Amino acid sequence: MLTDFLQLTVAGLSQGSVYALLAVGLIAVYTVRHVINIAQGEFAMLAGLGSAWLTASGMPLLLAVLVAILTVTVVAVAMERVIIARVKKLTPLLSIILTLGVSTLLQAIMLLVWGPEAKGVPLFPGTNVLIGGVSIRSQEFWMLGALVVVGGGIVLFYEKSRWGKALRACAEQPVAARIVGISPIAASVLAFAIAGFVGGVAGVVASPIYLSLWSGGVLLGLKGFVAAVLGGFVSFRAAIVGALLLGMIEAYVAGYVSSGLRDGAAFLILILVLVVRPQGLVLKPTAVRV
Amino acid sequence: MTHVTTPAPAGMSSRRARFWTNNKSTLIGCGVLVALMIVVPFTANSSVMNIVVFAMIFALPAIGLNLLMGLAGQVSLGQAAFFAIGAYTHAIMLTKLDLPGPVAATIGVLAAMLVALLVGLPLMRLRGHYLALATLGLGFIVMIGVREWDVTGRTTGIYGISRPSVFGIPIDNSGFFLWFVTPFVVIGLILALNLTRSRAGRALSAVNDSELAAESLGVNTYALRLKVFVLSAGFAGLGGVFYAYQVAIVSPTTAEFHLSVSILLMVVIGGLGSVWGAVAGAFLVQFLGEGMRDVIPAIFPGASGEVQLLGYGIVLILVILLLPGGLHQAATTLWRKLPLAGKRPPGDAHAHSAAEDTTIPQLPAVSTPVAAGEPILVISGLTKRYGGVVAVDDVSLTVPAGSILGLIGPNGAGKTTCFNMISGALTPSKGTVTFLGQVISGRKPHVAAAHGLTRTFQNLQVFTSTDVVGNVYMGRYRKGRAGVLRGMLGLQSGEQSAHHAAAYEILQSMRLTDAADDSASDLSFGKQRIMEVCRALAAEPALLLLDEPMAGLSSTEREVMAELLRRLRAAGLTIVLVEHDVAQVMSLADQVAVLDDGVLIAHGDPDSVRNDPAVVVAYLGTDLDEAEAELTELEEHA
Numbered sequence: 026m027l028t029d030f031l032q033l034t035v036a037g038l039s040q041g042s043v044y045a046l047l048a049v050g051l052i053a054v055y056t057v058r059h060v061i062n063i064a065q066g067e068f069a070m071l072a073g074l075g076s077a078w079l080t081a082s083g084m085p086l087l088l089a090v091l092v093a094i095l096t097v098t099v100v101a102v103a104m105e106r107v108i109i110a111r112v113k114k115l116t117p118l119l120s121i122i123l124t125l126g127v128s129t130l131l132q133a134i135m136l137l138v139w140g141p142e143a144k145g146v147p148l149f150p151g152t153n154v155l156i157g158g159v160s161i162r163s164q165e166f167w168m169l170g171a172l173v174v175v176g177g178g179i180v181l182f183y184e185k186s187r188w189g190k191a192l193r194a195c196a197e198q199p200v201a202a203r204i205v206g207i208s209p210i211a212a213s214v215l216a217f218a219i220a221g222f223v224g225g226v227a228g229v230v231a232s233p234i235y236l237s238l239w240s241g242g243v244l245l246g247l248k249g250f251v252a253a254v255l256g257g258f259v260s261f262r263a264a265i266v267g268a269l270l271l272g273m274i275e276a277y278v279a280g281y282v283s284s285g286l287r288d289g290a291a292f293l294i295l296i297l298v299l300v301v302r303p304q305g306l307v308l309k310p311t312a313v314r315v
Numbered sequence: 316m317t318h319v320t321t322p323a324p325a326g327m328s329s330r331r332a333r334f335w336t337n338n339k340s341t342l343i344g345c346g347v348l349v350a351l352m353i354v355v356p357f358t359a360n361s362s363v364m365n366i367v368v369f370a371m372i373f374a375l376p377a378i379g380l381n382l383l384m385g386l387a388g389q390v391s392l393g394q395a396a397f398f399a400i401g402a403y404t405h406a407i408m409l410t411k412l413d414l415p416g417p418v419a420a421t422i423g424v425l426a427a428m429l430v431a432l433l434v435g436l437p438l439m440r441l442r443g444h445y446l447a448l449a450t451l452g453l454g455f456i457v458m459i460g461v462r463e464w465d466v467t468g469r470t471t472g473i474y475g476i477s478r479p480s481v482f483g484i485p486i487d488n489s490g491f492f493l494w495f496v497t498p499f500v501v502i503g504l505i506l507a508l509n510l511t512r513s514r515a516g517r518a519l520s521a522v523n524d525s526e527l528a529a530e531s532l533g534v535n536t537y538a539l540r541l542k543v544f545v546l547s548a549g550f551a552g553l554g555g556v557f558y559a560y561q562v563a564i565v566s567p568t569t570a571e572f573h574l575s576v577s578i579l580l581m582v583v584i585g586g587l588g589s590v591w592g593a594v595a596g597a598f599l600v601q602f603l604g605e606g607m608r609d610v611i612p613a614i615f616p617g618a619s620g621e622v623q624l625l626g627y628g629i630v631l632i633l634v635i636l637l638l639p640g641g642l643h644q645a646a647t648t649l650w651r652k653l654p655l656a657g658k659r660p661p662g663d664a665h666a667h668s669a670a671e672d673t674t675i676p677q678l679p680a681v682s683t684p685v686a687a688g689e690p691i692l693v694i695s696g697l698t699k700r701y702g703g704v705v706a707v708d709d710v711s712l713t714v715p716a717g718s719i720l721g722l723i724g725p726n727g728a729g730k731t732t733c734f735n736m737i738s739g740a741l742t743p744s745k746g747t748v749t750f751l752g753q754v755i756s757g758r759k760p761h762v763a764a765a766h767g768l769t770r771t772f773q774n775l776q777v778f779t780s781t782d783v784v785g786n787v788y789m790g791r792y793r794k795g796r797a798g799v800l801r802g803m804l805g806l807q808s809g810e811q812s813a814h815h816a817a818a819y820e821i822l823q824s825m826r827l828t829d830a831a832d833d834s835a836s837d838l839s840f841g842k843q844r845i846m847e848v849c850r851a852l853a854a855e856p857a858l859l860l861l862d863e864p865m866a867g868l869s870s871t872e873r874e875v876m877a878e879l880l881r882r883l884r885a886a887g888l889t890i891v892l893v894e895h896d897v898a899q900v901m902s903l904a905d906q907v908a909v910l911d912d913g914v915l916i917a918h919g920d921p922d923s924v925r926n927d928p929a930v931v932v933a934y935l936g937t938d939l940d941e942a943e944a945e946l947t948e949l950e951e952h953a
Contacts, residue, residue: 061444061447061448108632108636111636112635112636117390117442117444117447118384118388118389118390118587119635119639120444121390121392121444121447122390122579122583122631122635123631123632123635123636125392125576125579125631126627126628126629126630126631126632126635127628127632128628129573129576129624129627129628129631130624130625130628130629130631130632131628132624132628133621133622133624133625133626133627133628134625136618136620136621136622136624137611137615137618137622137625140617141619141620240573240621243451243572244455247448247451247452247455250448251452283463285459285462285463286459286463288455288459289455289456289459289460291452292449292452292453292455292456293456295448295449295452296434296437296438296449296452296453299437299438299441299445299449300437300438
């Protein structure tokens, strides 16, 4: 009994770390541009499918993974420069339509280039561990490790470094930030680069177990959104905790109820949270002066 | 007296003529659509037929989504979920319960609306992105639900849906089916068009311009948006019903996210807020999808599956970047360039030049629910804290009906904060506001407005998407009754034209009729301010809150405004005004209240307040010499 529970917990935590990375990307973009990036999940799928293809054509795993992550980072920045930055007055409505357009376009490109089948990157090096009957696969260590290193790195970057503080300033006081010389363009580019980078990392570490599929990004991105909502859409730490909880709840639903209902859990949680505590989840209301 | 003549409630012939002029474009458009749909089955080959049939089916959810996006300003990324709920419910009612077609279809549509109501009740309170993502989640839940539930046939879905028959004729080919679906699309189209032009539709478009101003005029944003959301789900459900008939199999793919994307694309291509655009968009997207399915495999050998998404993604991005108004924008631009469009008829019956308005204009109506001198507004212990800062500190005041109270004070004294708490825009930290015996503080602005309290704004809140008379017309919202249903059925043109005439009369009282048909955003700052006062007066309020009504006005305009306010007071209206022009306040107000640093430091008739040393110090600092000089200047003014 207990081993089953712990086994599910391990699976949930590793899956949750992927959601956490996506939530970090969503929050990074949202705080600077007030855009919910529906293409966030596609970044992960793009990196997964890309590195699967590179390794299949003979590139060493480490190199393939790095190339894929960097490519996705460039794609994210290009998305900001070529599309998002061109709209002067970006209302929530327009930003949803635009990022949905990018998401659809990326899906179609992945479908055309790599076909409709799910593909996986080879397992990362390492050995599986068995502790008290609970087996932890080496790839799951990689997933959790990615969250600790990359997610933790981003949190530290925001809280300690000059650039990170500047980004936070842009989010909280855009006009003041501009006055003290923080370029809104640079801040926006950096935010999208972070989103692409964490999306890419999440995609490659999850791919060996959970596989990458051209159409899988929407569902994955939406779970990142659920985690971000649990974190109030401002706090990286709270979102990461929310993501890990979400991963565990999903694993328990799949293990104890039905694996088919697993994906429904996230959205029931989303709707429940929005119903029960909407005021706590809405961002600091932008005060309209009248 | 220059009196606007209201169109007389005439006999049948002129009513018919008015119906024709009001609905000309709708009737022509529907006529063309119906004619096309009659002809198509005789001319088109089977693949084109197929596209046309599906375009008509998907036009229904597209019209619904267009209402939601254009009117309620909200996106649903789960329109396919409601489409699927309609289709599944219809199919289950037909195949499992053997219900007659019309009953099954009605239940299908109602089921979609019920789910929308349950989801919308909590979610329509939230702004921004939440509805979009929650509906996206709902789409996945519906898909998972139908895949896991025995009643919905799990992954295989429900099949064996028999074709309907009308008057004994079985609808068993595409031509008949097209004729079967067309009347429903046309009716849906007309209902949607009526709704956008109705009282509710105009209110929602005002909400999109300025939610605060619209609510201050009595618009219950939440309730209206919820109704539109439920309605849009109903349209999607009806589309699903026809889909189930046409395809005869309902499978989990009907709830797919990509279907929601294609419906969204139809609306975006057609142009947000354009009902006709949604129909045109449905046809374009069906043809685009079919074309992409032919072209892409030719370019990329071996490509299969949902390759049309490539086109969808590119078109979505390009439309937003290059043609944000969609086909509707393209069509209107083209129309203006065509010579046959002609110019707007110069000077209709309402347009008067300002010069001839030397006579005393008619006074707008006011409501006087309590006798003059009785307390109409009671403020007690009103306090607003922001963190450690106290913006308004324990202010208590009573305003008698039929008087003017001037609220003055230095910048940052908390005047506007007070106003916002009285009108419901802000919730007080402590204290209450009682208007006509009802506690209105802490409730939404539309509650206060419903009781007869309207206001203007220091930072103007103009409805920019309509003209000047349209702005004032919105002020009549409180006096109207027609709801969403009556609006859809078009049963309110009498009410609308009466309000329109009233709006003109009010513009005349501020000598603004010559600008009536100008776009509200083109007006000068001062004129916009006057327009806001007219808009507030149009609601026939019992209490009018004016936030700096004189700022930006010329001296002539100030005189007109002051004279109007005096006459309104004589007619029994109660007015509270915040104003920087102290001389003007002193000469207008019966009572003056002075705020400094959030504290009420003086309250009384203008003379006693003017000589109050605390007021002088608050206004002019501690330099008493300078204070005295300013004081004499003030007295000279008064």
